[in-house]
Amino acid sequence: MTGGHLRLVVCGAGPAADIGRLLEIARGRSWTTSVTATTSALGFIDVAAVEEFSGQPVRTSYQHPPAEPRVLPDVDAVVVAPATYNTINKLASGIADTYPLTSVAELIGRGVPTVVVPFVNAALAARAPFRLSVAGLRDEGVRVVSGPGDGWEPHPPGAGGARQQVFPWQMAFDLARELAQRRAHR
């Protein structure tokens, strides 16, 4: 697939500061991008720089009044990264009390390929709600990158700073692109 549109949904965790890396990787593959940020993520990202790079508004909330027709392009794949403990659990439970959650819920329901890359420490990842959420999302066909087989695992509490440096942006894009390609050829 040469080119498509990637929706990046960014949550409030350290690697959010580096989303420019994913945007650049996508552009290198002729993909366009748009960014949806949770309210918490806004504290980590440079909104103006992201908007300038992607050419799209960073969306955090619904438009009032709703624009007709929709201003954002059709989405070929979704990457939720970094995905927080909070967002993963809410998404898996069907909680949709914000624009980012509702939009991802709908995109998953429409069968749009979705890759979730958690940035969660091992103490949180050991909790039953998180394990159930990951399993539930996978059951629905969401590609959750977490575990020894994925080459990306929860980090020890306190090790987030170092782990942020090796956040798997390239893997996230490659998986999203591969899933989108597969869907396009079905």
Ligand SMILES: Cc1cc2nc3c(=O)[nH]c(=O)nc-3n(C[C@H](O)[C@H](O)[C@H](O)COP(=O)(O)O)c2cc1C
């Ligand atoms: C500096 C800072 C770093 C954080 N790092 C993480 C993190 O690595 N993983 C995580 O799940 N939550 C982290 N949090 C907590 C989330 O931001 C918090 O749970 C928030 O409610 C998540 O909202 P969101 O899921 O809507 O983005 C961090 C918070 C702050 C202030």
